[in-house]
Amino acid sequence: MVERSTTLEELAEHIADPVGAKLTGEEFANVVERIIFAFKQLDVKEAHKAEFERIALEVLKPIQVRLVEPEFTALANRLVGALSAFCASDDD
Numbered sequence: 001m002v003e004r005s006t007t008l009e010e011l012a013e014h015i016a017d018p019v020g021a022k023l024t025g026e027e028f029a030n031v032v033e034r035i036i037f038a039f040k041q042l043d044v045k046e047a048h049k050a051e052f053e054r055i056a057l058e059v060l061k062p063i064q065v066r067l068v069e070p071e072f073t074a075l076a077n078r079l080v081g082a083l084s085a086f087c088a089s090d091d092d
Helices: 002-022 025-041 049-066 069-091
Strands: none
Touching: 002 025, 002 049, 002 069, 025 049, 025 069, 049 069
8 A cells, every 4th residue: 555655646746746846845745645635535436537627626726826827727637637547547
């Protein structure tokens, strides 16, 4: 279980990294924790794209004001893609 937590943390940091310079250390840590929590709460059997988009917007909302629209959209798209791939890999 420790390995999965480490992997999720690395994935969350990778997702948030492109906007990391615009965030304080606390904001970055907070968004990473929110992304990790979203992955852990995801019901991989029932998830679908609309849910991924809702989750991404909810998780990233606290930092939205710190980013310009294209940055926020790109970050949300990265998270949606990662959530989708996470669920698809669980089907294997």
